[in-house]
Amino acid sequence: xxxxxxxxxxxxxxxxxxxxxxxxxxxxxxxxxxxxxxxxxxxxxxxxxxxxxxxxxxxxxxxxxxxxxxxxxxxxxxxxxxxxxxxxxxxxxxxxxxxxxxxxxxxxxxxxxxxxxxxxxxxxxxxxxxxxxxxxxxxxxxxxxxxxxxxxxxxxxxxxxxxxxxxxxxxxxxxxxxxxxxxxxxxxxxxxxxxxxxxxxxxxxxxxxxxxxxxxxxxxxxxxxxxxxxxxxxxxxxxxxxxxxxxxxxxxxxxxxxxxxxxxxxxxxxxxxxxxxxxxxxxxxxxxxxxxxxxxxxxxxxxxxxx
Amino acid sequence: xxxxxxxxxxxxxxxxxxxxxxxxxxxxxxxxxxxxxxxxxxxxxxxxxxxxxxxxxxxxxxxxxxxxxxxxxxxxxxxxxxxxxxxxxxxxxxxxxxxxxxxxxxxxxxxxxxxxxxxxxxxxxxxxxxxxxxxxxxxxxxxxxxxxxxxxxxxxxxxxxxxxxxxxxxxxxxxxxxxxxxxxxxxxxxxxxxxxxxxxxxxxxxxxxxxxxxxxxxxxxxxxxxxxxxxxxxxxxxxxxxxxxxxxxxxxxxxxxxxxxxxxxxxxxxxxxxxxxxxxxxxxxxxxxxxxxxxxxxxxxxxxxxxxxxxxxxxxxxxxxxxxxxxxxxxxxxxxxxxxxxxxxxxxxxxxxxxxxxxxxxxxxxxxxxxx
Numbered sequence: 001x002x003x004x005x006x007x008x009x010x011x012x013x014x015x016x017x018x019x020x021x022x023x024x025x026x027x028x029x030x031x032x033x034x035x036x037x038x039x040x041x042x043x044x045x046x047x048x049x050x051x052x053x054x055x056x057x058x059x060x061x062x063x064x065x066x067x068x069x070x071x072x073x074x075x076x077x078x079x080x081x082x083x084x085x086x087x088x089x090x091x092x093x094x095x096x097x098x099x100x101x102x103x104x105x106x107x108x109x110x111x112x113x114x115x116x117x118x119x120x121x122x123x124x125x126x127x128x129x130x131x132x133x134x135x136x137x138x139x140x141x142x143x144x145x146x147x148x149x150x151x152x153x154x155x156x157x158x159x160x161x162x163x164x165x166x167x168x169x170x171x172x173x174x175x176x177x178x179x180x181x182x183x184x185x186x187x188x189x190x191x192x193x194x195x196x197x198x199x200x201x202x203x204x205x206x207x208x209x210x211x212x213x214x215x216x217x218x219x220x221x222x223x224x225x226x227x228x229x230x231x232x233x234x235x236x237x238x239x240x241x242x243x244x245x246x247x248x249x250x251x252x253x254x255x256x257x258x259x260x261x262x263x264x265x266x267x268x269x270x271x272x273x274x275x276x277x278x279x280x281x282x283x284x285x286x287x288x289x290x291x292x293x294x295x296x297x298x299x300x301x302x303x304x305x306x307x
Numbered sequence: 308x309x310x311x312x313x314x315x316x317x318x319x320x321x322x323x324x325x326x327x328x329x330x331x332x333x334x335x336x337x338x339x340x341x342x343x344x345x346x347x348x349x350x351x352x353x354x355x356x357x358x359x360x361x362x363x364x365x366x367x368x369x370x371x372x373x374x375x376x377x378x379x380x381x382x383x384x385x386x387x388x389x390x391x392x393x394x395x396x397x398x399x400x401x402x403x404x405x406x407x408x409x410x411x412x413x414x415x416x417x418x419x420x421x422x423x424x425x426x427x428x429x430x431x432x433x434x435x436x437x438x439x440x441x442x443x444x445x446x447x448x449x450x451x452x453x454x455x456x457x458x459x460x461x462x463x464x465x466x467x468x469x470x471x472x473x474x475x476x477x478x479x480x481x482x483x484x485x486x487x488x489x490x491x492x493x494x495x496x497x498x499x500x501x502x503x504x505x506x507x508x509x510x511x512x513x514x515x516x517x518x519x520x521x522x523x524x525x526x527x528x529x530x531x532x533x534x535x536x537x538x539x540x541x542x543x544x545x546x547x548x549x550x551x552x553x554x555x556x557x558x559x560x561x562x563x564x565x566x567x568x569x570x571x572x573x574x575x576x577x578x579x580x581x582x583x584x585x586x587x588x589x590x591x592x593x594x595x596x597x598x599x600x601x602x603x604x605x606x607x608x609x610x611x612x613x614x615x616x617x618x619x620x621x622x623x624x625x626x627x628x629x630x631x632x633x634x635x636x637x638x639x640x641x642x643x644x645x646x647x648x649x650x651x652x653x654x655x656x657x658x659x660x661x662x663x664x665x666x667x668x669x670x671x672x673x674x675x676x677x678x679x
Binding site for chain 2: 055056057077080081083085087089090091092093094095096100104105107108109110150
């Protein structure tokens with residue numbers, strides 16, 4: 001096994017258009033072999049641009065990066081032999097069948113389905129009964145599975161998955177992530193991006209990205225652990241007026257809706273739970289419930305954005 | 308080699324699966340070759356003529372019956388005054404007015420001279436021009452007939468006269484179809500080759516499949532060859548179908564060598580495919596590609612010498628046609644099919660088309676970058 005990490009990204013920068021809109025701003029991170037690394041961020045954060053640069057589809061405007069020790073500009077040919085890329089938008093041949101697509105991409109990489117069948121077996125088994133169906137006629141989840149198969153069929157050392165679960169139903173999403181876990185066991189390095197915060201905890205390490213810049217890189221556990229404040233979850237009968245009322249209270253540092261609760265942090269060592277309860281009653285709110293809660297990745301992300 | 312074989316396999320699979328395109332490739336040449344030459348005809352018939360006869364003499368009757376007997380004219384009005392006849396022109400019921408003055412016969416015999424008025428509705432230029440010319444021709448014949456009748460033969464012979472007889476080479480009966488069919492076939496081959504290549508590559512861009520290909524080890528020239536070869540073959544198939552149709556329906560058998568014809572088409576198709584390829588590198592959507600291709604096709608067709616002769620164009624237009632590959636194909640098709648020209652005769656054309664092929668394809672390949 002080579003000593004160098006699977007992915008080294010150094011001050012990578014991409015600027016678009018005449019108005020020099022910075023899509024990716026000096027991004028640096030390293031991904032070890034066999035690691036499942038997540039790029040977490042909202043739409044337009046620059047995730048796809050990073051993917052396209054690393055897969056040699058786009059030239060960077062600054063910085064450098066290497067995939068498997070190969071420079072993305074100089075050795076792009078070598079990367080194209082070893083990387084697997086699954087773009088966010090389904091981009092296989094819709095007028096070819098499932099089997100034909102898979103066969104095509106296998107042959108393109110000078111291999112056969114049989115040779116690497118063990119890699120895709122778990123996924124392909126679910127597709128097998130549709131193997132004569134045209135790819136365009138598959139459901140969203142099935143399309144994703146086929147795209148993953150096609151990206152895997154040449155046994156890539158690094159797999160790039162750009163928002164693989166966007167637009168896929170929750171059950172298929174769960175299945176998809178289970179598949180990724182299994183691929184890790186094959187010692188395939190995976191770089192995955194997603195706008196879904198709940199998927200972040202499934203990665204080994206994550207990088208939070210916003211407007212082209214990385215905010216934080218760590219394991220999901222450490223990111224959650226590093227959350228500095230005590231977080232409270234408050235619920236009342238009318239959640240909209242609850243938010244309004246909380247924002248008038250001077251002791252409140254932040255308050256935002258989170259499911260059926262409002263997540264609240266306080267300035268300094270904050271008031272006692274009873275005081276808040278009394279305050280909310282005073283403002284005419286009913287059925288109030290208040291409890292300290294464990295922060296999630298989403299809370300950390302919101303906290304980082306506020307900085 | 309293995310990669311190209313596989314790309315071709317994929318390409319043909321997709322083409323054969325797209326039934327509407329396949330039908331278009333096979334049926335379009337047949338229908339167009341049957342319809343267009345029959346409909347597009349320069350010979351003008353059914354010219355509506357209105358006659359204003361102020362003379363009502365046997366001579367004027369004779370002239371009118373000679374005109375109507377020619378088969379080109381339809382007598383739609385027989386009016387008392389020029390004004391009435393002009394109403395017919397205004398209502399589009401007449402294309403021509405022939406006014407015969409009072410005393411036509413008398414003056415013609417006594418004074419050896421008479422004038423006729425022909426008024427032409429020039430809104431439809433071709434019809435007006437040809438109609439006027441036909442009418443003038445008939446009147447001239449009529450004039451000769453009268454001279455025969457009136458002049459004593461020895462006196463007539465004293466007038467020197469040049470009699471012209473012409474013979475039409477390579478298309479003896481001036482059959483318009485013989486002239487049109489090779490030209491239309493040239494346009495068809497161009498359209499199929501150019502449009503299909505441009506649209507096909509842009510479709511891969513639209514679907515994002517080109518990116519998926521770009522992250523694989525497939526090389527630039529492999530991908531391009533994988534695109535060009537199928538459409539080159541399809542272009543040849545269209546050409547073969549076209550030749551069969553013109554043989555079966557119009558009885559046109561190339562006088563010259565078929566090998567030469569196919570050899571020229573082979574190189575010509577490379578040029579057209581190169582154009583399609585080049586356009587595809589500039590476009591992101593099929594809509595853009597379609598419109599740009601259409602822009603070129605309109606110019607190629609209208610300035611290709613199919614409908615209007617290049618020789619009668621102004622100088623600047625002649626210069627433009629020199630950059631029009633279709634004009635070379637149309638002229639070579641006519642040369643080889645109708646005239647039986649040899650390789651030596653079409654060598655200049657072949658050279659220019661080969662330059663087009665090299666130029667367009669190199670430009671396209673330079674423009675088609677795998678990474679940007």
